[in-house]
Amino acid sequence: MSIFERYLSVWVALAMAGGxxxxxxxxxxxxxxxxxxxxxxxLVVAVLIWAMVFPMMVGVDPRSLGQIAKQPRGxxxxxxxxxxxxxxxxxxxxVLFFHYIFAPWITPEDAGQYIAGLIxxxxxxxxxxxxxxxxxxxxxxxxxxxxxxxxxLIMVIAFAPIVALxxxxxxxxxxxxxxxxxxxxxxxLPLAAGLITRAYLRSEAAIxxxxxxxxxYSVVGLIMTVVILFGLQxxxxxAKPMVIAMIAVPIVLQSYGxxxxxxxxxxxxxxxxxxAAPCALIGTSNFFELAVAVAIxxxxxxxxxxxxxxxxxxxxxxxxxxxxxxxxxxxxRFQD
Numbered sequence: 259m260s261i262f263e264r265y266l267s268v269w270v271a272l273a274m275a276g277g278x279x280x281x282x283x284x285x286x287x288x289x290x291x292x293x294x295x296x297x298x299x300x301l302v303v304a305v306l307i308w309a310m311v312f313p314m315m316v317g318v319d320p321r322s323l324g325q326i327a328k329q330p331r332g333x334x335x336x337x338x339x340x341x342x343x344x345x346x347x348x349x350x351x352x353v354l355f356f357h358y359i360f361a362p363w364i365t366p367e368d369a370g371q372y373i374a375g376l377i378x379x380x381x382x383x384x385x386x387x388x389x390x391x392x393x394x395x396x397x398x399x400x401x402x403x404x405x406x407x408x409x410x411l412i413m414v415i416a417f418a419p420i421v422a423l424x425x426x427x428x429x430x431x432x433x434x435x436x437x438x439x440x441x442x443x444x445x446x447l448p449l450a451a452g453l454i455t456r457a458y459l460r461s462e463a464a465i466x467x468x469x470x471x472x473x474x475y476s477v478v479g480l481i482m483t484v485v486i487l488f489g490l491q492x493x494x495x496x497a498k499p500m501v502i503a504m505i506a507v508p509i510v511l512q513s514y515g516x517x518x519x520x521x522x523x524x525x526x527x528x529x530x531x532x533x534a535a536p537c538a539l540i541g542t543s544n545f546f547e548l549a550v551a552v553a554i555x556x557x558x559x560x561x562x563x564x565x566x567x568x569x570x571x572x573x574x575x576x577x578x579x580x581x582x583x584x585x586x587x588x589x590x591r592f593q594d
Contacts, residue, residue: 269477270579273484280485281492288489299436303486304443309479311389311444313472315452316465317399329401332524332533336405339520339541340383341416347515348380349373349424351508360504368562372505375553375566377424380512381417383409384543386444388536390480391543391578393473395585397536403449405540410441413545421552436551484575491568498565505569513577517542521585524592531592535585543578546571 281288294301356369364372385406392402459465488495495502517538524534549567557563 269481270484270575273481274488274576277485277488277490278492278495281489282496285493288486288492291486292490296435296439299439299443300486303483306479306483306486307386307390307444308448310476310483311386311448312451313469313476314389314393314399314402315448316455316469316472317393318403318449318452319400319456329529329533331527332401332529332537333405333408335520335523335527335529336537336540337408337412339516339523340409341412341420343519344383344512344516344541345377345381345420345424348508348512349377351512352376352380355504355508363500364504371557371562372566374425374557375549375561375563376505376508376570378421378549378553378563379509379544379546379567379570381420381424382413382545382549384540385410385440385545385548387543387574387578388540389444389448390476391539391582392536393476394582395535395539396532396589398530398532401533402536402540405537409540413548417548436548440545440548480575487571487575491572494565494568495572501565502569502572505566506573509570509573510577513542513573513581517581528593531585531589534592535589538585539578539581542581543574544570546574 291302292300352373356364356372361369388406389402391397392399455468456465459468520538520541521534524537529537546567549570550564553561553563553567
C-alpha cells in the first residue's frame with residue numbers, strides 16, 4: 259500500500275478540516291468552483307471523480323464479463339437492498355428522528371423539509387463513487403460495473419415513483435440531464451478510456467503496472483473532492499452545526515445498517531468477497547448529484563431538503579472509509 263492509502267483516513271480528516279477552512283476564508287474561490295456546473299453536476303468534482311473511477315475501469319476485462327451471469331447472487335442482493343429496502347428504511351428513520359426524537363428542537367416545517375431530503379437520498383443509489391470504494395476493497399471491476407449499470411437502468415424507471423410514493427406528491431420531475439450526464443461522465447467515458455488503455459497495454463503485467471502507477475492519483479482525487487465538498491458547505495457547517503449533526507444521525511444509522519444487511523446476506527449466501535464488498539457498499543453510498551438536483555427543483559436551492567441532501571455528501575466519505583476498512587479486515591472470512 260502507498261502512503262496515501264495507508265493513512266487515507268488521516269488525509270481525509272485533514273481534507274475535511276481544510277475544506278471548511280477554505281470555505282470560510284476564501285469564499286470567492288469556492289464560489290468560482292461552484293459556478294462550474296452543468297445540469298446540477300459540478301464539473302470540477304466530475305473531473306476528480308473521473309480520475310478516481312478510471313484506474314478501476316482499466317481493470318475491466320471484457321472477456322470476463324460473460325462469466326458474470328454465473329454469479330447472480332451479488333446482483334440479487336444489490337437490487338433487493340437498493341430498491342426494496344433502502345428507500346423505505348431511510349424514510350422510516352427520517353420520520354422517527356424528525357417527527358419524534360428531534361421534534362422539540364425543530365419546527366414542523368423544517369422537519370418536513372429534512373425528511374424530504376433524506377427520502378431523496380435513500381432513493382438514489384450510488385453511481386460514481388462506488389467504483390472508488392470497490393477499488394479500495396479489491397473488488398471485481400467487471401461485476402461492480404454490472405451492478406452499477408443495473409442500478410442505473412432501474413433508477414430510470416423506479417426513482418420517480420418511489421419518491422412520489424414516499425413524499426406523497428405526484429409531480430416529480432426527474433432531472434434527466436443530470437441523470438444522463440452523470441452516467442455518461444462516470445460510467446461510459448471512463449469505461450471507454452479504460453478499454454482503450456487495456457488494448458494499448460495488451461499484457462496483464464503491463465496493465466497491473468499501469469494501475470499501480472495511476473492508483474495514487476485516484477486517492478489524490480478523492481482527497482481533493484473532499485476538500486471541495488466541505489469547502490462548498492464550510493459556512494453552513496459552522497453556522498448550523500447542530501442541524502448538520504441532527505441530519506447526519508439518521509444517515510449514519512442508515513449507512514451502517516444497510517451495509518450490515520447486505521454484507522451479512524452476501525456472507526450467508528457464500529458470495530466471494532471481491533463481489534460481496536462492492537455489493538454492500540453500493541447500497542450504502544448515494545447518487546448525491548441526482549438527490550441534490552431533485553431537492554433543488556422541488557423545494558428550492560436554500561430549502562431544508564437541499565441541505566439534507568448535501569449533508570449526505572458530507573457524511574458519506576468518512577462513513578464509507580470506515581466500512582472499506584471493515585470490509586478489508588474481514589476479507590479472510592469470505593470464500594473466494
